[in-house]
Amino acid sequence: MTFEDSHPLAGSPSAAGSREPAKPRILVVTAVEAERDAVLRGIAGAPGGSPAAAFDAIAAGVGPASAAASTALALARAAATYDLVVSAGIGGGFVGQAEIGSLVLSDRIVSADLGAETPEAPGFLSVDELGFGSARVDANHAWNERLLAALLRAGLGAIHAPVITVSSATGTAATAALRAELVPGAASEGMEGFGVATAAAQLGIPVTELRAISNAVGPRDRAAWRIGEALQALEAAFRAIAVHIK
Structure with missing residues:
Protein backbone atom coordinates (compact mmCIF):
# COMPACT_ATOMS: atom_id res chain seq x y z
CA MET A 1 0.00 0.00 0.00
CA THR A 2 1.25 3.46 -0.88
CA PHE A 3 0.92 6.87 0.70
CA GLU A 4 1.84 9.50 -1.87
CA ASP A 5 1.68 13.27 -1.71
CA SER A 6 0.45 15.25 -4.69
CA HIS A 7 3.84 16.57 -5.77
CA PRO A 8 6.29 14.88 -8.15
CA LEU A 9 9.21 13.19 -6.41
CA ALA A 10 11.67 15.40 -8.30
CA GLY A 11 10.10 18.60 -6.97
CA SER A 12 8.45 21.44 -8.85
CA PRO A 13 9.76 24.79 -10.10
CA SER A 14 9.49 27.62 -7.59
CA ALA A 15 8.38 31.13 -8.43
CA ALA A 16 12.03 32.09 -8.83
CA GLY A 17 12.51 29.35 -11.43
CA SER A 18 14.66 27.07 -9.24
CA ARG A 19 13.61 23.55 -8.34
CA GLU A 20 12.58 22.51 -4.87
CA PRO A 21 14.66 19.68 -3.41
CA ALA A 22 13.14 16.24 -3.78
CA LYS A 23 11.47 14.73 -0.76
CA PRO A 24 13.24 11.61 0.51
CA ARG A 25 11.55 8.38 -0.53
CA ILE A 26 11.12 5.86 2.27
CA LEU A 27 9.95 2.24 2.14
CA VAL A 28 8.42 1.00 5.40
CA VAL A 29 8.19 -2.78 5.79
CA THR A 30 5.97 -4.33 8.46
CA ALA A 31 5.04 -7.94 9.10
CA VAL A 32 1.25 -7.71 9.20
CA GLU A 33 -1.49 -5.40 7.98
CA ALA A 34 -2.35 -4.06 11.45
CA GLU A 35 1.20 -2.69 11.75
CA ARG A 36 1.17 -1.33 8.20
CA ASP A 37 -2.16 0.39 8.83
CA ALA A 38 -0.83 2.01 12.02
CA VAL A 39 2.13 3.34 10.02
CA LEU A 40 -0.19 4.72 7.32
CA ARG A 41 -2.49 6.35 9.89
CA GLY A 42 0.51 8.09 11.36
CA ILE A 43 1.70 9.33 7.97
CA ALA A 44 -1.82 10.51 7.09
CA GLY A 45 -1.74 12.67 10.24
CA ALA A 46 0.74 15.08 8.68
CA PRO A 47 -0.79 18.60 8.38
CA GLY A 48 -2.84 18.88 5.23
CA GLY A 49 -2.13 15.23 4.49
CA SER A 50 1.23 16.28 3.04
CA PRO A 51 4.12 14.43 4.75
CA ALA A 52 7.70 15.63 4.61
CA ALA A 53 8.77 12.47 2.77
CA ALA A 54 7.26 10.18 0.13
CA PHE A 55 6.33 6.93 1.87
CA ASP A 56 5.44 3.45 0.64
CA ALA A 57 4.35 0.87 3.22
CA ILE A 58 3.99 -2.88 2.73
CA ALA A 59 3.02 -5.83 4.92
CA ALA A 60 5.69 -8.38 4.04
CA GLY A 61 4.67 -11.38 6.13
CA VAL A 62 6.02 -12.85 9.35
CA GLY A 63 9.64 -13.94 9.70
CA PRO A 64 12.95 -13.02 8.11
CA ALA A 65 12.49 -15.09 4.94
CA SER A 66 9.15 -13.52 4.00
CA ALA A 67 10.45 -10.09 4.96
CA ALA A 68 13.56 -10.45 2.81
CA ALA A 69 11.65 -11.74 -0.22
CA SER A 70 8.92 -9.10 -0.04
CA THR A 71 11.41 -6.29 0.52
CA ALA A 72 13.57 -7.42 -2.39
CA LEU A 73 10.51 -7.56 -4.64
CA ALA A 74 9.39 -4.06 -3.61
CA LEU A 75 12.86 -2.68 -4.23
CA ALA A 76 13.09 -4.36 -7.61
CA ARG A 77 9.70 -2.99 -8.68
CA ALA A 78 10.80 0.51 -7.64
CA ALA A 79 14.17 0.13 -9.39
CA ALA A 80 15.82 0.65 -5.97
CA THR A 81 14.98 4.35 -5.92
CA TYR A 82 14.40 4.52 -2.16
CA ASP A 83 16.57 6.67 0.09
CA LEU A 84 15.80 4.59 3.20
CA VAL A 85 14.19 1.28 4.13
CA VAL A 86 12.65 0.95 7.60
CA SER A 87 11.69 -2.35 9.16
CA ALA A 88 8.87 -1.34 11.50
CA GLY A 89 6.34 -2.93 13.79
CA ILE A 90 5.61 -3.95 17.33
CA GLY A 91 7.95 -6.24 19.23
CA LEU A 103 10.08 2.98 21.02
CA VAL A 104 13.36 1.36 20.03
CA LEU A 105 15.40 2.56 17.06
CA GLU A 120 30.17 -25.31 25.37
CA ARG A 136 24.63 -8.28 11.63
CA VAL A 137 23.68 -5.25 9.59
CA ASP A 138 24.50 -1.78 10.90
CA ALA A 139 21.63 0.69 10.85
CA ASN A 140 22.40 3.88 8.95
CA HIS A 141 23.79 6.40 11.44
CA ALA A 142 22.89 9.56 9.49
CA TRP A 143 19.28 8.48 8.96
CA ASN A 144 18.97 7.43 12.59
CA GLU A 145 19.99 10.94 13.65
CA ARG A 146 17.27 12.39 11.43
CA LEU A 147 14.64 9.98 12.72
CA LEU A 148 15.58 10.56 16.36
CA ALA A 149 15.45 14.32 15.82
CA ALA A 150 11.97 14.00 14.28
CA LEU A 151 10.74 11.97 17.24
CA LEU A 152 12.19 14.46 19.71
CA ARG A 153 10.54 17.38 17.92
CA ALA A 154 7.21 15.64 18.51
CA GLY A 155 7.96 15.07 22.19
CA LEU A 156 8.70 11.39 21.71
CA GLY A 157 11.80 9.50 22.69
CA ALA A 158 13.40 6.34 21.43
CA ILE A 159 15.96 3.94 22.85
CA HIS A 160 18.90 3.66 20.46
CA ALA A 161 20.19 0.10 20.79
CA PRO A 162 20.56 -3.24 18.99
CA ALA A 177 18.98 -14.46 29.13
CA LEU A 178 20.97 -16.26 26.41
CA ARG A 179 19.94 -13.81 23.70
CA ALA A 180 20.72 -10.84 25.93
CA GLU A 181 24.16 -12.35 26.56
CA LEU A 182 24.79 -13.00 22.86
CA VAL A 183 23.80 -9.46 21.85
CA PRO A 184 24.86 -7.15 24.71
CA GLY A 185 22.63 -4.11 25.08
CA ALA A 186 19.84 -5.52 22.90
CA ALA A 187 16.64 -3.62 23.65
CA SER A 188 14.06 -5.27 21.42
CA GLU A 189 13.18 -8.45 19.57
CA GLY A 190 11.34 -8.84 16.28
CA MET A 191 11.04 -11.42 13.53
CA GLU A 192 11.64 -9.45 10.32
CA GLY A 193 14.41 -6.87 10.72
CA PHE A 194 17.38 -8.90 9.53
CA GLY A 195 15.49 -10.06 6.44
CA VAL A 196 14.55 -6.48 5.53
CA ALA A 197 18.07 -5.27 6.25
CA THR A 198 19.68 -8.00 4.15
CA ALA A 199 17.56 -7.10 1.12
CA ALA A 200 18.33 -3.39 1.47
CA ALA A 201 22.03 -3.99 2.08
CA GLN A 202 22.33 -6.05 -1.10
CA LEU A 203 21.43 -2.89 -3.04
CA GLY A 204 23.38 -0.49 -0.86
CA ILE A 205 20.24 1.24 0.45
CA PRO A 206 20.36 2.68 3.99
CA VAL A 207 18.26 0.72 6.45
CA GLY A 218 10.83 -13.70 28.31
CA PRO A 219 8.21 -16.19 29.51
CA ARG A 220 5.26 -16.15 27.13
CA ASP A 221 2.34 -14.39 28.86
CA ARG A 222 -0.33 -13.25 26.40
CA ALA A 223 -2.38 -11.66 29.18
CA ALA A 224 0.44 -9.14 29.68
CA TRP A 225 0.69 -8.13 26.02
CA ARG A 226 -0.30 -4.56 25.16
CA ILE A 227 -0.66 -4.76 21.39
CA GLY A 228 -3.10 -1.85 21.12
CA GLU A 229 -0.81 0.42 23.12
CA ALA A 230 2.16 -0.56 20.97
CA LEU A 231 0.26 0.08 17.73
CA GLN A 232 -0.68 3.54 19.03
CA ALA A 233 3.00 4.22 19.78
CA LEU A 234 3.94 3.06 16.28
CA GLU A 235 1.31 5.37 14.76
CA ALA A 236 2.57 8.30 16.83
CA ALA A 237 6.14 7.61 15.78
CA PHE A 238 5.33 7.72 12.07
CA ARG A 239 3.19 10.83 12.50
CA ALA A 240 6.24 12.49 14.04
CA ILE A 241 8.49 11.26 11.24
CA ALA A 242 6.03 12.34 8.55
CA VAL A 243 5.80 15.83 10.03
CA HIS A 244 9.35 16.49 11.19
CA ILE A 245 11.79 14.47 9.08
CA LYS A 246 14.41 16.79 7.58
Missing part, protein backbone atom coordinates in the same frame (compact mmCIF):
# COMPACT_ATOMS: atom_id res chain seq x y z
CA GLY A 92 9.24 -7.51 22.54
CA GLY A 93 11.32 -5.37 24.86
CA PHE A 94 14.16 -6.70 27.00
CA VAL A 95 13.46 -6.11 30.68
CA GLY A 96 15.47 -3.16 31.96
CA GLN A 97 16.13 -1.93 28.43
CA ALA A 98 12.75 -1.09 26.86
CA GLU A 99 9.40 -0.97 28.62
CA ILE A 100 5.97 -1.57 27.12
CA GLY A 101 4.81 1.39 25.03
CA SER A 102 8.32 2.68 24.39
CA SER A 106 18.11 0.07 16.09
CA ASP A 107 21.78 0.88 15.90
CA ARG A 108 22.43 -2.72 14.77
CA ILE A 109 20.09 -5.35 13.39
CA VAL A 110 21.25 -8.79 14.53
CA SER A 111 19.95 -12.24 13.64
CA ALA A 112 20.24 -13.75 17.09
CA ASP A 113 19.50 -17.37 16.18
CA LEU A 114 21.44 -17.66 12.89
CA GLY A 115 24.30 -20.01 13.73
CA ALA A 116 24.85 -23.29 15.55
CA GLU A 117 24.21 -24.71 19.00
CA THR A 118 27.30 -25.90 20.86
CA PRO A 119 27.83 -27.98 24.00
CA ALA A 121 29.01 -22.10 27.05
CA PRO A 122 27.23 -19.99 26.09
CA GLY A 123 25.78 -22.75 23.93
CA PHE A 124 25.65 -20.91 20.61
CA LEU A 125 27.97 -19.69 17.86
CA SER A 126 26.86 -17.05 15.38
CA VAL A 127 27.56 -17.38 11.66
CA ASP A 128 30.18 -14.65 12.18
CA GLU A 129 32.02 -16.90 14.62
CA LEU A 130 31.57 -19.89 12.33
CA GLY A 131 33.06 -17.95 9.42
CA PHE A 132 29.98 -18.31 7.19
CA GLY A 133 29.17 -14.63 6.71
CA SER A 134 27.55 -12.16 9.06
CA ALA A 135 24.37 -12.05 11.11
CA VAL A 163 17.36 -4.95 17.84
CA ILE A 164 17.52 -8.72 17.40
CA THR A 165 15.72 -10.80 14.78
CA VAL A 166 14.57 -14.32 15.61
CA SER A 167 12.67 -17.01 13.72
CA SER A 168 11.11 -18.27 16.97
CA ALA A 169 9.97 -15.64 19.45
CA THR A 170 11.49 -15.90 22.91
CA GLY A 171 9.21 -17.75 25.33
CA THR A 172 11.36 -18.58 28.36
CA ALA A 173 13.56 -16.73 30.81
CA ALA A 174 16.51 -18.94 29.86
CA THR A 175 16.26 -18.05 26.17
CA ALA A 176 15.84 -14.37 27.00
CA THR A 208 17.12 0.86 10.05
CA GLU A 209 14.52 -0.76 12.32
CA LEU A 210 11.90 0.89 14.54
CA ARG A 211 9.95 -1.15 17.10
CA ALA A 212 7.12 -0.18 19.44
CA ILE A 213 7.19 -2.42 22.50
CA SER A 214 4.12 -4.58 23.15
CA ASN A 215 5.46 -7.14 25.63
CA ALA A 216 8.46 -8.18 27.67
CA VAL A 217 10.98 -10.59 26.15
Whole structure:
Protein backbone atom coordinates (compact mmCIF):
# COMPACT_ATOMS: atom_id res chain seq x y z
CA MET A 1 0.00 0.00 0.00
CA THR A 2 1.25 3.46 -0.88
CA PHE A 3 0.92 6.87 0.70
CA GLU A 4 1.84 9.50 -1.87
CA ASP A 5 1.68 13.27 -1.71
CA SER A 6 0.45 15.25 -4.69
CA HIS A 7 3.84 16.57 -5.77
CA PRO A 8 6.29 14.88 -8.15
CA LEU A 9 9.21 13.19 -6.41
CA ALA A 10 11.67 15.40 -8.30
CA GLY A 11 10.10 18.60 -6.97
CA SER A 12 8.45 21.44 -8.85
CA PRO A 13 9.76 24.79 -10.10
CA SER A 14 9.49 27.62 -7.59
CA ALA A 15 8.38 31.13 -8.43
CA ALA A 16 12.03 32.09 -8.83
CA GLY A 17 12.51 29.35 -11.43
CA SER A 18 14.66 27.07 -9.24
CA ARG A 19 13.61 23.55 -8.34
CA GLU A 20 12.58 22.51 -4.87
CA PRO A 21 14.66 19.68 -3.41
CA ALA A 22 13.14 16.24 -3.78
CA LYS A 23 11.47 14.73 -0.76
CA PRO A 24 13.24 11.61 0.51
CA ARG A 25 11.55 8.38 -0.53
CA ILE A 26 11.12 5.86 2.27
CA LEU A 27 9.95 2.24 2.14
CA VAL A 28 8.42 1.00 5.40
CA VAL A 29 8.19 -2.78 5.79
CA THR A 30 5.97 -4.33 8.46
CA ALA A 31 5.04 -7.94 9.10
CA VAL A 32 1.25 -7.71 9.20
CA GLU A 33 -1.49 -5.40 7.98
CA ALA A 34 -2.35 -4.06 11.45
CA GLU A 35 1.20 -2.69 11.75
CA ARG A 36 1.17 -1.33 8.20
CA ASP A 37 -2.16 0.39 8.83
CA ALA A 38 -0.83 2.01 12.02
CA VAL A 39 2.13 3.34 10.02
CA LEU A 40 -0.19 4.72 7.32
CA ARG A 41 -2.49 6.35 9.89
CA GLY A 42 0.51 8.09 11.36
CA ILE A 43 1.70 9.33 7.97
CA ALA A 44 -1.82 10.51 7.09
CA GLY A 45 -1.74 12.67 10.24
CA ALA A 46 0.74 15.08 8.68
CA PRO A 47 -0.79 18.60 8.38
CA GLY A 48 -2.84 18.88 5.23
CA GLY A 49 -2.13 15.23 4.49
CA SER A 50 1.23 16.28 3.04
CA PRO A 51 4.12 14.43 4.75
CA ALA A 52 7.70 15.63 4.61
CA ALA A 53 8.77 12.47 2.77
CA ALA A 54 7.26 10.18 0.13
CA PHE A 55 6.33 6.93 1.87
CA ASP A 56 5.44 3.45 0.64
CA ALA A 57 4.35 0.87 3.22
CA ILE A 58 3.99 -2.88 2.73
CA ALA A 59 3.02 -5.83 4.92
CA ALA A 60 5.69 -8.38 4.04
CA GLY A 61 4.67 -11.38 6.13
CA VAL A 62 6.02 -12.85 9.35
CA GLY A 63 9.64 -13.94 9.70
CA PRO A 64 12.95 -13.02 8.11
CA ALA A 65 12.49 -15.09 4.94
CA SER A 66 9.15 -13.52 4.00
CA ALA A 67 10.45 -10.09 4.96
CA ALA A 68 13.56 -10.45 2.81
CA ALA A 69 11.65 -11.74 -0.22
CA SER A 70 8.92 -9.10 -0.04
CA THR A 71 11.41 -6.29 0.52
CA ALA A 72 13.57 -7.42 -2.39
CA LEU A 73 10.51 -7.56 -4.64
CA ALA A 74 9.39 -4.06 -3.61
CA LEU A 75 12.86 -2.68 -4.23
CA ALA A 76 13.09 -4.36 -7.61
CA ARG A 77 9.70 -2.99 -8.68
CA ALA A 78 10.80 0.51 -7.64
CA ALA A 79 14.17 0.13 -9.39
CA ALA A 80 15.82 0.65 -5.97
CA THR A 81 14.98 4.35 -5.92
CA TYR A 82 14.40 4.52 -2.16
CA ASP A 83 16.57 6.67 0.09
CA LEU A 84 15.80 4.59 3.20
CA VAL A 85 14.19 1.28 4.13
CA VAL A 86 12.65 0.95 7.60
CA SER A 87 11.69 -2.35 9.16
CA ALA A 88 8.87 -1.34 11.50
CA GLY A 89 6.34 -2.93 13.79
CA ILE A 90 5.61 -3.95 17.33
CA GLY A 91 7.95 -6.24 19.23
CA GLY A 92 9.24 -7.51 22.54
CA GLY A 93 11.32 -5.37 24.86
CA PHE A 94 14.16 -6.70 27.00
CA VAL A 95 13.46 -6.11 30.68
CA GLY A 96 15.47 -3.16 31.96
CA GLN A 97 16.13 -1.93 28.43
CA ALA A 98 12.75 -1.09 26.86
CA GLU A 99 9.40 -0.97 28.62
CA ILE A 100 5.97 -1.57 27.12
CA GLY A 101 4.81 1.39 25.03
CA SER A 102 8.32 2.68 24.39
CA LEU A 103 10.08 2.98 21.02
CA VAL A 104 13.36 1.36 20.03
CA LEU A 105 15.40 2.56 17.06
CA SER A 106 18.11 0.07 16.09
CA ASP A 107 21.78 0.88 15.90
CA ARG A 108 22.43 -2.72 14.77
CA ILE A 109 20.09 -5.35 13.39
CA VAL A 110 21.25 -8.79 14.53
CA SER A 111 19.95 -12.24 13.64
CA ALA A 112 20.24 -13.75 17.09
CA ASP A 113 19.50 -17.37 16.18
CA LEU A 114 21.44 -17.66 12.89
CA GLY A 115 24.30 -20.01 13.73
CA ALA A 116 24.85 -23.29 15.55
CA GLU A 117 24.21 -24.71 19.00
CA THR A 118 27.30 -25.90 20.86
CA PRO A 119 27.83 -27.98 24.00
CA GLU A 120 30.17 -25.31 25.37
CA ALA A 121 29.01 -22.10 27.05
CA PRO A 122 27.23 -19.99 26.09
CA GLY A 123 25.78 -22.75 23.93
CA PHE A 124 25.65 -20.91 20.61
CA LEU A 125 27.97 -19.69 17.86
CA SER A 126 26.86 -17.05 15.38
CA VAL A 127 27.56 -17.38 11.66
CA ASP A 128 30.18 -14.65 12.18
CA GLU A 129 32.02 -16.90 14.62
CA LEU A 130 31.57 -19.89 12.33
CA GLY A 131 33.06 -17.95 9.42
CA PHE A 132 29.98 -18.31 7.19
CA GLY A 133 29.17 -14.63 6.71
CA SER A 134 27.55 -12.16 9.06
CA ALA A 135 24.37 -12.05 11.11
CA ARG A 136 24.63 -8.28 11.63
CA VAL A 137 23.68 -5.25 9.59
CA ASP A 138 24.50 -1.78 10.90
CA ALA A 139 21.63 0.69 10.85
CA ASN A 140 22.40 3.88 8.95
CA HIS A 141 23.79 6.40 11.44
CA ALA A 142 22.89 9.56 9.49
CA TRP A 143 19.28 8.48 8.96
CA ASN A 144 18.97 7.43 12.59
CA GLU A 145 19.99 10.94 13.65
CA ARG A 146 17.27 12.39 11.43
CA LEU A 147 14.64 9.98 12.72
CA LEU A 148 15.58 10.56 16.36
CA ALA A 149 15.45 14.32 15.82
CA ALA A 150 11.97 14.00 14.28
CA LEU A 151 10.74 11.97 17.24
CA LEU A 152 12.19 14.46 19.71
CA ARG A 153 10.54 17.38 17.92
CA ALA A 154 7.21 15.64 18.51
CA GLY A 155 7.96 15.07 22.19
CA LEU A 156 8.70 11.39 21.71
CA GLY A 157 11.80 9.50 22.69
CA ALA A 158 13.40 6.34 21.43
CA ILE A 159 15.96 3.94 22.85
CA HIS A 160 18.90 3.66 20.46
CA ALA A 161 20.19 0.10 20.79
CA PRO A 162 20.56 -3.24 18.99
CA VAL A 163 17.36 -4.95 17.84
CA ILE A 164 17.52 -8.72 17.40
CA THR A 165 15.72 -10.80 14.78
CA VAL A 166 14.57 -14.32 15.61
CA SER A 167 12.67 -17.01 13.72
CA SER A 168 11.11 -18.27 16.97
CA ALA A 169 9.97 -15.64 19.45
CA THR A 170 11.49 -15.90 22.91
CA GLY A 171 9.21 -17.75 25.33
CA THR A 172 11.36 -18.58 28.36
CA ALA A 173 13.56 -16.73 30.81
CA ALA A 174 16.51 -18.94 29.86
CA THR A 175 16.26 -18.05 26.17
CA ALA A 176 15.84 -14.37 27.00
CA ALA A 177 18.98 -14.46 29.13
CA LEU A 178 20.97 -16.26 26.41
CA ARG A 179 19.94 -13.81 23.70
CA ALA A 180 20.72 -10.84 25.93
CA GLU A 181 24.16 -12.35 26.56
CA LEU A 182 24.79 -13.00 22.86
CA VAL A 183 23.80 -9.46 21.85
CA PRO A 184 24.86 -7.15 24.71
CA GLY A 185 22.63 -4.11 25.08
CA ALA A 186 19.84 -5.52 22.90
CA ALA A 187 16.64 -3.62 23.65
CA SER A 188 14.06 -5.27 21.42
CA GLU A 189 13.18 -8.45 19.57
CA GLY A 190 11.34 -8.84 16.28
CA MET A 191 11.04 -11.42 13.53
CA GLU A 192 11.64 -9.45 10.32
CA GLY A 193 14.41 -6.87 10.72
CA PHE A 194 17.38 -8.90 9.53
CA GLY A 195 15.49 -10.06 6.44
CA VAL A 196 14.55 -6.48 5.53
CA ALA A 197 18.07 -5.27 6.25
CA THR A 198 19.68 -8.00 4.15
CA ALA A 199 17.56 -7.10 1.12
CA ALA A 200 18.33 -3.39 1.47
CA ALA A 201 22.03 -3.99 2.08
CA GLN A 202 22.33 -6.05 -1.10
CA LEU A 203 21.43 -2.89 -3.04
CA GLY A 204 23.38 -0.49 -0.86
CA ILE A 205 20.24 1.24 0.45
CA PRO A 206 20.36 2.68 3.99
CA VAL A 207 18.26 0.72 6.45
CA THR A 208 17.12 0.86 10.05
CA GLU A 209 14.52 -0.76 12.32
CA LEU A 210 11.90 0.89 14.54
CA ARG A 211 9.95 -1.15 17.10
CA ALA A 212 7.12 -0.18 19.44
CA ILE A 213 7.19 -2.42 22.50
CA SER A 214 4.12 -4.58 23.15
CA ASN A 215 5.46 -7.14 25.63
CA ALA A 216 8.46 -8.18 27.67
CA VAL A 217 10.98 -10.59 26.15
CA GLY A 218 10.83 -13.70 28.31
CA PRO A 219 8.21 -16.19 29.51
CA ARG A 220 5.26 -16.15 27.13
CA ASP A 221 2.34 -14.39 28.86
CA ARG A 222 -0.33 -13.25 26.40
CA ALA A 223 -2.38 -11.66 29.18
CA ALA A 224 0.44 -9.14 29.68
CA TRP A 225 0.69 -8.13 26.02
CA ARG A 226 -0.30 -4.56 25.16
CA ILE A 227 -0.66 -4.76 21.39
CA GLY A 228 -3.10 -1.85 21.12
CA GLU A 229 -0.81 0.42 23.12
CA ALA A 230 2.16 -0.56 20.97
CA LEU A 231 0.26 0.08 17.73
CA GLN A 232 -0.68 3.54 19.03
CA ALA A 233 3.00 4.22 19.78
CA LEU A 234 3.94 3.06 16.28
CA GLU A 235 1.31 5.37 14.76
CA ALA A 236 2.57 8.30 16.83
CA ALA A 237 6.14 7.61 15.78
CA PHE A 238 5.33 7.72 12.07
CA ARG A 239 3.19 10.83 12.50
CA ALA A 240 6.24 12.49 14.04
CA ILE A 241 8.49 11.26 11.24
CA ALA A 242 6.03 12.34 8.55
CA VAL A 243 5.80 15.83 10.03
CA HIS A 244 9.35 16.49 11.19
CA ILE A 245 11.79 14.47 9.08
CA LYS A 246 14.41 16.79 7.58
